[in-house]
Amino acid sequence: MFGSDPHTGFILxxxxxxxxxxxxxxxxxxxxxxxxxxxxxxxxxxxxxxxSARGGDLSS
Amino acid sequence: xxxxxxxxxxxxxxLVARALPWLAAATAIVMAIAFxxxxxxxxxxxxxxxxxxxxxxxxxSAWLSLFCYALMxxxxxxxxxxxxxxxxxxxxxxAPIGAAFTFICLATGSLWGRxxxxxxxxxxxxxxxxxxxxxxxLGLMALWRAVDDPxxxxxxAAVLTLVGTINLPIIKFSVDWWNTLHQPASVFRLDGPTxxxxxxxxxxxxxxxxxxxxxxxxLAAMRNEILRRRVRAMQMVAAQREMPTGAAPVPGE
Numbered sequence: 001m002f003g004s005d006p007h008t009g010f011i012l013x014x015x016x017x018x019x020x021x022x023x024x025x026x027x028x029x030x031x032x033x034x035x036x037x038x039x040x041x042x043x044x045x046x047x048x049x050x051x052s053a054r055g056g057d058l059s060s
Numbered sequence: 061x062x063x064x065x066x067x068x069x070x071x072x073x074x075l076v077a078r079a080l081p082w083l084a085a086a087t088a089i090v091m092a093i094a095f096x097x098x099x100x101x102x103x104x105x106x107x108x109x110x111x112x113x114x115x116x117x118x119x120x121s122a123w124l125s126l127f128c129y130a131l132m133x134x135x136x137x138x139x140x141x142x143x144x145x146x147x148x149x150x151x152x153x154x155a156p157i158g159a160a161f162t163f164i165c166l167a168t169g170s171l172w173g174r175x176x177x178x179x180x181x182x183x184x185x186x187x188x189x190x191x192x193x194x195x196x197x198l199g200l201m202a203l204w205r206a207v208d209d210p211x212x213x214x215x216x217a218a219v220l221t222l223v224g225t226i227n228l229p230i231i232k233f234s235v236d237w238w239n240t241l242h243q244p245a246s247v248f249r250l251d252g253p254t255x256x257x258x259x260x261x262x263x264x265x266x267x268x269x270x271x272x273x274x275x276x277x278x279l280a281a282m283r284n285e286i287l288r289r290r291v292r293a294m295q296m297v298a299a300q301r302e303m304p305t306g307a308a309p310v311p312g313e
Contacts, residue, residue, distance in 0.1 A: 005110035007175040014114040014168040015095075018121070021167075022273065025160045029280045036287035043294040048301075050293050 067145055069286045076283045080276065087272040094269040097262035105259065111175055116262055118168040119247070120270035121161045125193060126228055128158030128274065132200075133225045136218035146282070148214030149289075151221060152204050153281035157274060159197035166190060177241060185234035186242035189227055196224045210289055 005011070098116040105112035132154050138147030169187065170180045181187065200217050207213035230237075235244040246254045253260055 005104070007109065007111045010171045010175050011110060011113050014117055014171045017167045017171070018117045018164050021160050021164050025157060025277060028156075029277060029284060032284045033280065033287070036284055036291055039291045040287060040294070043291065043298065046298065048294045048298045050290060050297070 069145060069149075072146060073283055073286060076279045080280060083272065083276040083279070087269065087276050090265065090269040090272055094262065094266040097265055102262040103258055108176060111172055112259060114168050114172040115259075116266040117270075118165060118172060119263060120267040121165040121168065122190070123267060124270055124274050125158055125162035125165050125190070126231060127271075128154050128161060129193065129197075129221075129224070129228060131278075132158065132221050133228075136221040139214050139218040140222075146286075148210070148218070149282050149285045150278075151217065152214065153285045154278055155197055155201050155204070157277050157281065159194060159201065161270075161274070162190065162194040162197060166194060182241055184241045185238040186231065186240050189231040189234050192227055193231060196220075196227065200224075210292070 094116065098113050102113070102116075104110045132151045135147045135151035135154070138144040139151065166187070169190075173182075174180050200220060203217050203220060204213050207216060234240060235242055247260070247263070255263065
């Protein structure tokens, strides 16, 4: 690979920054999805419905 | 399903639910190939040595930082002109992802610049305009959070996004217009790429992998934003129910 390259640390750091940053974004999206689903389920359990859902229009 | 059916958020969510597993799998496979080619399937550059491998994450991130902003600009036109229900959702969902790719571009560029240029940073036109792009992403994200009403926030952000598009040609052509330390374009050129195929191929595979990742993350983030707006609408219904009879709503709500 590139073990003897004097700049190995810079290369590995670049890939680490990339993987960590994109991993954080992906993780945030997954957590956010679970949060929104849980909030929706909670509201629906309380009998709250969207106006559009009641009227049959699914556009909001 | 007609394309116009995607204007309906409920149908859009159903489509995303079906597409996401396939997109995620395709992203994982192509990303694995890209990383294999980057580390094992490509030679060291005759000048840069192995630091050329940083380019396989730096260049796709740079391309996607621009592509993402261009997508937001197109969505902003959809918000302001056609008031498409998903246009504002698309722009808002894209901003953090674009900011992430811009940050990666700047960070990996800095990590490449230290051994190759002898400096972490220089106020070069390309680097500075790319930093401005990051600040614009962060500013737009702050604007969306600062205004409570998603519709008003979306229209304000759309105007700001369109104003910011002036930065895209500046980033792209900065290396031609000014005397910069950053090298000029070496892939998208009228006379063809100047990179050897042994390095160009892994770069293009990495670009495909990053683009697939962007599409996957963007669709997932759009789905979240639609759900968030549903939660907000339902919370407002709940608040109205719980409001005492005769009480007036707060102005502006």
